[in-house]
Structures are given as C-alpha cells and as structure tokens.
Amino acid sequence: xxxxxxxxxxxxxxxxxxxxxxxxxxxxxxxxxxxxxxxxxxxxxxxxxxxxxxxxxxxxxxxxxxxxxxxxxxxxxxxxxxxxxxxxxxxxxxxxxxxxxxxxxxxxxxxxxxxxxxxxxxxxxxxxxxxxxxxxxxxxxxxxxxxxxxxxxxxxxxxxxxxxxxxxxxxxxxxxxxxxxxxxxxxxxxxxxxxxxxxxxxxxxxxxxxxxxxxxxxxxxxxxxxxxxxxxxxxxxxxxxxxxxxxxxxxxxxxxxxxxxxxxxxxxxxxxxxxxxxxxxxxxxxxxxxxxxxxxxxxxxxxxxxxxxxxxxxxxxxxxxxxxxxxxxxxxxxxxxxxxxxxxxxxxxxxxxxxxxxxxxxxxxxxxxxxxxxxxxxxxxxxxxxxxxxxxxxxxxxxxxxxxxxxxxxxxxxxxxxxxxxxxxxxxxxxxxxxxxxxxxxxxxxxxxxxxxxxxxxxxxxxxxxxxxxxxxxxxxxxxxxxxxxxxxxxxxxxxxxxxxxxxxxxxxxxxxxxxxxxxxxxxxxxxxxxxxxxxxxxxxxxxxxxxxxxxxxxxxxxxxxxxxxxxxxxxxxxxxxxxxxxxxxxxxxxxxxxxxx
Amino acid sequence: xxxxxxxxxxxxxxxxxxxxxxxxxxxxxxxxxxxxxxxxxxxxxxxxxxxxxxxxxxxxxxxx
Amino acid sequence: xxxxxxxxxxxxxxxxxxxxxxxxxxxxxxxxxxxxxxxxxxxxxxxxxxxxxxxxxxxxxxxxxxxxxxxxxxxxxxxxxxxxxxxxxxxxxxxxxxxxxxxxxxxxxxxxxxxxxxxxxxxxxxxxxxxxxxxxxxxxxxxxxxxxxxxxxxxxxxxxxxxxxxxxxxxxxxxxxxxxxxxxxxxxxxxxxxxxxxxxxxxxxxxxxxxxxxxxxxxxxxxxxxxxxxxxxxxxxxxxxxxxxxxxxxxxxxxxxxxxxxxxxxx
Numbered sequence: 001x002x003x004x005x006x007x008x009x010x011x012x013x014x015x016x017x018x019x020x021x022x023x024x025x026x027x028x029x030x031x032x033x034x035x036x037x038x039x040x041x042x043x044x045x046x047x048x049x050x051x052x053x054x055x056x057x058x059x060x061x062x063x064x065x066x067x068x069x070x071x072x073x074x075x076x077x078x079x080x081x082x083x084x085x086x087x088x089x090x091x092x093x094x095x096x097x098x099x100x101x102x103x104x105x106x107x108x109x110x111x112x113x114x115x116x117x118x119x120x121x122x123x124x125x126x127x128x129x130x131x132x133x134x135x136x137x138x139x140x141x142x143x144x145x146x147x148x149x150x151x152x153x154x155x156x157x158x159x160x161x162x163x164x165x166x167x168x169x170x171x172x173x174x175x176x177x178x179x180x181x182x183x184x185x186x187x188x189x190x191x192x193x194x195x196x197x198x199x200x201x202x203x204x205x206x207x208x209x210x211x212x213x214x215x216x217x218x219x220x221x222x223x224x225x226x227x228x229x230x231x232x233x234x235x236x237x238x239x240x241x242x243x244x245x246x247x248x249x250x251x252x253x254x255x256x257x258x259x260x261x262x263x264x265x266x267x268x269x270x271x272x273x274x275x276x277x278x279x280x281x282x283x284x285x286x287x288x289x290x291x292x293x294x295x296x297x298x299x300x301x302x303x304x305x306x307x308x309x310x311x312x313x314x315x316x317x318x319x320x321x322x323x324x325x326x327x328x329x330x331x332x333x334x335x336x337x338x339x340x341x342x343x344x345x346x347x348x349x350x351x352x353x354x355x356x357x358x359x360x361x362x363x364x365x366x367x368x369x370x371x372x373x374x375x376x377x378x379x380x381x382x383x384x385x386x387x388x389x390x391x392x393x394x395x396x397x398x399x400x401x402x403x404x405x406x407x408x409x410x411x412x413x414x415x416x417x418x419x420x421x422x423x424x425x426x427x428x429x430x431x432x433x434x435x436x437x438x439x440x441x442x443x444x445x446x447x448x449x450x451x452x453x454x455x456x457x458x459x460x461x462x463x464x465x466x467x468x469x470x471x472x473x474x475x476x477x478x479x480x481x482x483x484x485x486x487x488x489x490x491x492x493x494x495x496x497x498x499x500x501x502x503x504x505x506x507x508x509x510x511x512x513x514x515x516x517x518x519x520x521x522x523x524x525x526x527x528x529x530x531x532x533x534x535x536x537x538x539x540x541x542x543x544x545x546x547x548x549x550x551x552x553x554x555x556x557x558x559x560x561x562x563x564x565x566x567x568x569x570x571x572x573x574x575x576x577x578x579x580x581x582x583x584x585x586x587x588x589x590x591x592x593x594x595x596x597x598x
Numbered sequence: 599x600x601x602x603x604x605x606x607x608x609x610x611x612x613x614x615x616x617x618x619x620x621x622x623x624x625x626x627x628x629x630x631x632x633x634x635x636x637x638x639x640x641x642x643x644x645x646x647x648x649x650x651x652x653x654x655x656x657x658x659x660x661x662x
Numbered sequence: 663x664x665x666x667x668x669x670x671x672x673x674x675x676x677x678x679x680x681x682x683x684x685x686x687x688x689x690x691x692x693x694x695x696x697x698x699x700x701x702x703x704x705x706x707x708x709x710x711x712x713x714x715x716x717x718x719x720x721x722x723x724x725x726x727x728x729x730x731x732x733x734x735x736x737x738x739x740x741x742x743x744x745x746x747x748x749x750x751x752x753x754x755x756x757x758x759x760x761x762x763x764x765x766x767x768x769x770x771x772x773x774x775x776x777x778x779x780x781x782x783x784x785x786x787x788x789x790x791x792x793x794x795x796x797x798x799x800x801x802x803x804x805x806x807x808x809x810x811x812x813x814x815x816x817x818x819x820x821x822x823x824x825x826x827x828x829x830x831x832x833x834x835x836x837x838x839x840x841x842x843x844x845x846x847x848x849x850x851x852x853x854x855x856x857x858x859x860x861x862x863x864x865x866x867x868x869x870x871x872x873x874x875x876x877x878x879x880x881x882x883x884x885x886x887x888x889x890x891x892x893x894x895x896x897x898x899x900x901x902x903x904x905x906x907x908x909x910x911x912x913x914x915x916x917x918x919x920x921x922x923x924x925x926x927x928x929x
Contacts, residue, residue, distance in 0.1 A: 129806070220764055221782055287701070290701045294698055310673065320621045359632075364639055367640070372651060372696075373643065441643055442770075445801030454812065457797075549704070555708050625672055640686050647772060651773060652694070652695045
C-alpha cells in the first residue's frame with residue numbers, strides 16, 4: 001500500500017518522529033505564547049483587564065520567551081533535521097543522539113518555563129519577571145538561567161548532529177556541491193555558534209553565578225552588551241529557517257523553480273559573516289559606549305540589508321517563474337496566476353509581503369541618530385511583530401500545512417480552514433503592527449502594562465490613541481482566532497487516519513543551479529574565519545572599553561529580585577489578586593503538566 | 599500538496615527564456631516606496647520631532 | 663556565476679539604498695550636529711549617588727547665559743527632580759544616571775531619549791525654544807511598578823522661570839523676660855547667573871518690612887528682620903516672608919519665660 005507513497009515519514013520514519021516531536025513542542029509554545037499574547041494585548045490597551053498590572057510582566061516574559069525561544073527554535077530544529085536528511089538523502093548518524101539533544105532542549109525550556117510561570121504565585125518563592133532580555137540588575141531565579149543554558153546546549157548538539165551527518169555524506173561524495181538546504185543549515189548553525197558565545201558568557205560567567213549568590217555584583221552594561229551580541233543574530237536564527245522555506249519551498253508551491261542557487265548561497269554566507277557584528281545597534285542610546293562603535297555597528301547593520309534585499313528579488317523571481325509557467329502574463333498580471341487558494345503558498349507569500357514592510361521599519365531601527373525617535377517605543381514592537389511575528393511565524397504555520405502530512409503520514413484536516421487561518425493572521429497583524437508603529441512615533445513606550453500616564457497624554461496628529469488601541473485589540477483578537485484555526489488543523493490532522501495520497505517529499509529545483517556557483521562559496525572554514533575576524537573587530541574594543549570603565553563585575557549594586565521587591569506593591573494591590581492567584585494556579589498546573597508530557 | 603490539486607496547465611520555461619520583468623517592476627515599486635518613506639521618516643517625523651539632541655561636547659566649555 | 667541583468671540592476675539599487683541611508687545618518691551627525699549618547703562621562707558608583715556633587719541633589723543649574731544643566735536620577739519608580747523646570751530659549755544638558763536597575767529617560771514626543779544604566783551617566787544637550795510641558799517616561803522595563811514611572815519636564819516662559827530659593831529661619835518660642843526679639847533670618851539664593859532684583863517682604867504680627875535687594879548671580883543674599891517680643895505681646899504671632907512667588911511662613915509664640923533656657927542663646 002505504502003509503496004506508491006513517498007512522503008518524508010516513509011523514507012525517514014525515525015527522523016520523522018523527532019521532527020514531529022519538535023513541531024509539537026513548538027506548537028505547544030505557540031499556544032501558550034498566544035494565550036499570553038491576547039491577555040497582554042487587552043490589558044495594555046485597557047480593553048479588558050483581569051490581571052493585576054504587576055503580573056503583566058510575568059505574562060510578557062512568558063509571551064516573549066515561549067514564542068521567540070521555544071516556538072521558533074523548536075520549529076527550526078524540526079525543519080533543519082528534515083532539510084539535512086532530505087537533501088543529503090541519508091539518515092542522521094545516530095538517532096539516539098538526535099533524541100538526546102531534543103530532550104535536552106525540552107528539559108531546558110521546561111525549567112525556564114517553570115521559573116517564569118511560578119512568578120504568578122506567591123506560594124513558591126520563585127520568579128523570573130525579567131523579560132526575554134533579562135537585563136541585570138533585574139534578577140531571575142537560577143532555574144531560569146539554567147534552563148536557558150540547557151536549551152542552548154541542546155541546539156549546539158543539534159548542530160553537531162547535522163554537521164556529523166554532513167561529514168559522513170562528504171566522505172562518500174567528496175566532489176559534490178553541498179546541497180542547498182544543507183548549505184543553509186550549516187551556515188546558519190555556524191552563525192549560531194558564534195552568536196551564542198555572547199549569551200553563554202553572559203549567563204555562565206556572570207548572571208548564573210550571581211543569581212546563585214556566588215558573585216556579588218555584575219556590570220549591567222557588560223551583560224547587556226553580551227546579550228545583544230547574541231540578541232541580534234538570534235533574529236536571523238529565527239529568520240533563516242523562514243528564508244530557507246522561501247528559497248526551497250515557495251518556488252515549488254508557486255509552480256516554478258528557484259531562480260538562482262548561487263545567490264541563495266551568497267545570501268546565507270552574508271548572514272553568516274554579518275549577523276553578529278551588528279548587535280550594538282540595539283544600544284545606540286546606551287551611555288558608556290562611544291559613538292564611533294555605534295557608527296561601525298550601523299554600517300555593518302546597513303550592509304546586512306543586502307542579503308535580505310537580494311532575497312526579495314530571488315524569491316519573487318522564483319514565484320514569477322512559477323506564475324509564468326502557469327500562464328501568467330504582463331508586468332503585474334502574473335501575480336493573478338499564482339496559486340492563491342493554496343494555504344502553503346498564500347501564507348508564505350503574505351509573510352514575505354509583511355517582511356517587505358518589516359524591512360522598512362528595520363531600516364529605520366538600523367539608523368543611528370534616528371534611533372532617538374524610535375528607541376524602545378512601541379514602534380519596535382510593531383517591527384518585530386512583522387518580522388518574527390509574521391515573516392517567521394506565518395511562514396512556519398503555512399509550511400506546517402505541507403510538513404504535517406509529511407511527518408505524520410496523514411492528510412491535512414482542512415485546506416480551507418488553513419487558507420482562512422493564514423489570511424486572518426495577515427489581517428490581524430496588519431491592524432496590530434500598523435497601530436504599534438504609529439503609536440511608537442508618538443512616544444508610547446514598549447513593555448509597559450499601562451501606557452496611560454497621570455501627568456500627560458500622548459498626542460496624535462492623525463487619529464487618536466484610542467483609535468490605535470482599538471486597532472491593536474482588534475488585531476490581537478483576529479490573531480487569536482487565527483491561532484484557534486491553526487490548532488484545529490494541527491489536532492484534526494493528528495486525529496486523521498493514514499493517507500495514501502500524500503505528495504512526495506521534495507523541494508524546489510533550480511533554474512540556475514549550484515554548478516553556476518563559485519566553489520569558494522562552499523568553503524565554510526573561510527567564511528567562518530571571516531565572520532570571527534569581523535566579530536573581533538566590532539566587539540573587542542567596545543567590550544574592553546566597557547570593562548575598563550565599569551569593571552568586570554561592575555559597580556557595587558544590589559540585585560533586583562523582582563518578586564521580593566514587589567511585595568509592598570502587591571500588598572497594596574491585594575484586592576483582585578485572589579482572582580489572579582486562582583488563574584495562576586491553573587497556569588502552574590499547566591506548566592507542570594507540560595513538564596510531565598515532555 | 600499545493601500542486602497536487604492544481605489543474606492549471608503549465609508550460610515549461612527554461613533558464614534562458616525567463617526574464618523576471620515582473621519582479622523587476624515590483625521591486626522598483628518597492629524601491630520607490632522605500633526611498634519615499636525613508637525621506638519622510640527622517641526629515642519629517644524625526645527632524646520634526648524637536649527638540650533633538652545636539653552637540654553635547656561644545657556647550658559645557660562655554661561658561662561665561 | 664551568472665547573475666541575471668535585472669538582478670544586477672537590483673544589486674546596484676540595493677547598494678545605492680544602503681549607502682544613501684548611511685549618508686543620511688551621517689548628514690544628521692555632521693551637518694545637523696545630532697550627537698549620540700556616548701562615553702563622555704566617567705562611571706559613578708550607584709550606591710554613592712547621595713554623596714555626589716551632581717546627583718546628591720538632583721536639580722537644574724545654570725552654567726551659562728542661556729545654558730543649563732539638569733542632573734537627573736532615575737530610580738524605581740520615579741525621576742528626580744520632578745518636575746524638571748527649565749526656561750524657554752535655553753540650551754539644556756541632561757546628565758542622567760540610574761540608582762538601581764536599568765531605566766530610560768525619554769521625553770515623550772521629542773527626540774530626547776536615553777537609557778539610564780546604573781554606573782553610567784548619559785549626557786544629552788538639547789535646545790528648548792518654546793515654552794511647554796512634556797511627559798517623561800521610562801521606556802525600559804524596570805520592575806513591577808514600571809508603568810507608574812513618569813515625570814514631567816516644564817519649559818517655562820522666561821519671566822516665569824527662576825532658580826530662586828527662599829529660606830527663613832525663625833524661633834518657635836521667644837521669652838519676654840529676656841527682652842528678646844523675634845528674628846527672621848532670611849536667605850535668598852539666586853541660582854541664576856544674572857542678578858536678581860526683587861523685593862523681600864516680611865510680616866511679623868502686624869509689623870511689616872520691605873527691602874529692595876539685588877541678589878548677585880549664583881550667590882545668596884542674607885538679611886535679618888526683627889521685632890521686640892514686647893511689642894508683639896504674649897501669645898501666638900504669624901509671620902511670613904515673600905520674595906516674588908515664594909513664600910515662607912510660620913508662627914512664633916511669645917511666652918513669659920522659657921521653660922528650658924539651655925541651648926537657646928541666639929544673641
């Protein structure tokens with residue numbers, strides 16, 4: 001029966017299980033993140049507040065960490081494992097090792113999640129209301145940092161797994177070009193290894209010992225700089241799997257071929273060498289870092305636009321190739337010939353469109369002095385809800401509709417629901433991020449429970465703050481609906497019976513193939529060395545200067561365990577807190593459950 | 599599963615016959631939007647958002 | 663490697679875009695003089711802010727004809743001083759530091775925006791041409807009360823702005839038997855650099871005093887007014903001192919005999 005079928009699960013049944021587990025972990029995080037997302041959307045906009053504002057930051061931490069750490073990265077390891085095995089056409093070296101890194105990641109994020117969610121209840125002396133950026137002297141529970149470390153070590157081992165598989169393949173195919181999907185995986189992982197050195201140093205040398213009481217103080221500017229050493233390239237770690245999908249899946253679902261394999265390689269090489277030496281652009285307004293270093297970070301960042309701009313052309317040209325093959329004509333008329341009824345295509349295309357808009361707000365963020373206008377305002381939140389929140393998340397959801405059948409062997413539950421889901425996400429995010437960008441230009445800050453102040457009001461020259469809030473709340477509701485539809489499909493598919501008519505496991509062919517790409521592009525050692533040199537150039541002097549100014553362990557200052565310091569405030573807001581406590585007990589039960597499941 | 603249900607007939611277009619003119623057209627529109635928005639953001643939104651931080655180095659010396 | 667002509671075209675356009683962006687920013691820096699918060703200031707111990715010359719008493723100081731410096735401390739969950747008052751047509755340099763965790767100092771609706779990091783001092787200079795009131799927000803999450811952290815920046819019309827400080831010292835109790843006087847020791851501090859011409863008006867009971875004074879720039883004028891306790895008679899007497907919009911007042915009690923004469927020898 002299954003002989004006629006050639007899905008991923010048929011060729012790689014063992015790997016398909018790991019990929020499936022990674023996807024489900026990713027979706028669980030998406031569900032949790034989504035719930036926290038709608039809670040804070042309604043709270044911030046003052047549409048519906050049922051939690052205490054002090055708990056808002058626990059919600060925000062959970063929303064951030066679950067979505068940008070577990071949702072994105074679990075999905076990444078899923079499709080990277082798929083990409084390696086599919087494009088090299090061989091199994092991983094040792095499936096137990098594969099399960100090993102998956103388990104490490106799962107345990108790690110569960111520990112971190114427990115530390116965060118425990119912040120909802122006072123009965124456990126544990127919290128980590130430190131947000132995704134965990135800037136010292138805000139201090140989280142040690143479990144928060146330990147979990148993060150385990151999770152990241154898990155990703156390192158995952159990378160080792162993929163490299164090992166590639167080396168084994170290379171032994172047997174010494175003269176062949178690295179297949180494009182594998183090339184993308186390897187360059188992305190090399191970038192990730194360099195990037196995570198920053199956060200590893202920050203957590204292992206400073207924050208973890210400090211949270212355990214082994215060292216007294218830390219240098220807030222140093223740990224912050226080390227965070228952004230990692231914090232900017234991580235956005236490319238989210239983005240690269242989406243880019244991979246745009247390069248190797250989108251052309252196929254458009255009915256065409258990838259326009260240029262060589263340029264795709266150039267793009268990933270550029271990301272490898274330019275992703276890390278840019279992090280200081282998150283610190284344009286930090287005292288203690290000289291303007292010159294900021295300028296260098298800006299030029300690096302601006303040149304990092306290049307691979308994205310090239311991607312725009314290559315990907316659109318590949319889509320156009322599909323459209324022309326499907327009979328599309330004219331300068332713009334070909335757009336109508338694209339398969340808009342296919343949720344996989346439409347989701348990715350809309351994600352790409354949103355990324356074009358995100359590209360613009362990113363260009364503003366990259367600019368040095370214009371940062372005075374937008375830094376830490378709601379604008380930034382609008383920006384990354386377009387990038388990671390749409391370009392990445394919507395692409396992931398769209399390709400899920402292709403991947404789920406591949407890794408489960410079951411047909412997708414409902415294509416129309418899927419199509420509705422991706423369109424709804426696009427609409428919801430249009431409302432939400434547009435209003436966030438505009439709000440940021442009025443000076444409305446990000447990361448606050450109540451952007452409503454006693455002494456003054458934000459003045460809108462066009463529209464009003466109330467109108468912006470309404471748009472954000474509406475957007476949040478549409479996004480939540482979209483998530484409900486997504487999970488309906490995931491669960492519906494899981495409950496489906498086995499299907500015999502699945503499409504083959506394959507990815508896009510190329511118009512201009514690897515034979516057109518200079519051999520040097522595949523020289524990963526060379527690019528890694530260049531990447532490291534650029535990082536050394538960009539970071540040595542700023543780091544030395546920060547340490548020289550403020551000391552390795554910084555000034556004498558108290559840690560700020562958010563949970564303990566807030567007790568007086570909590571006491572003040574005691575009424576209404578009982579409800580929150582009941583809700584949080586439920587949340588905590590959920591977290592424990594999550595631990596058990598894993 | 600995209601194309602599995604597609605019934606559109608297709609013509610094979612090879613590497614040499616394909617000129618992505620539609621892409622060029624689209625991306626030039628994008629280019630124009632980027633330039634216009636950038637100028638608007640910098641010169642209207644940013645520079646119009648006075649007061650702005652200027653030369654912090656000079657005035658401190660200017661004690662009478 | 664063959665790259666399609668159109669894609670080469672786009673490559674060039676993309677480079678033009680990138681270089682154009684960098685050029686715009688450079689234009690802002692060089693031609694318009696927009697400087698970034700940098701490393702101009704030495705670090706400071708956050709624990710010792712209260713002993714620091716500048717941040718011990720967060721305030722606005724005049725340093726030049728139209729030049730002011732504002733020393734601002736950001737702490738959970740407030741800004742000091744609050745409100746920050748400065749005159750219109752002035753050039754103000756803000757020195758901002760944080761006492762506990764990372765905050766920001768962001769004047770809503772303007773391009774004045776900086777992180778406030780414990781141990782570091784951010785400096786920003788800006789010109790204020792028009793009177794107005796701005797809100798100040800902390801736009802970096804700083805703990806559970808983050809959303810309550812706000813301040814105000816008042817740019818006052820020139821005639822409403824001063825850095826005058828009036829302080830009065832007076833006894834609470836004065837005894838008749840010692841032939842004592844009820845004395846007000848008045849100090850008028852002029853924090854501005856130009857002279858302050860004003861009138862000190864004092865009132866003790868029914869007695870009034872008026873003195874036209876010129877307080878030199880960056881100095882303090884001290885004067886004393888007194889009335890014989892006998893003239894006031896036994897009982898409570900209100901006093902007040904007014905200089906421009908500032909008023910200090912209190913009550914002095916004239917008694918027959920002080921119960922404890924110990925440490926009270928002010929003459």
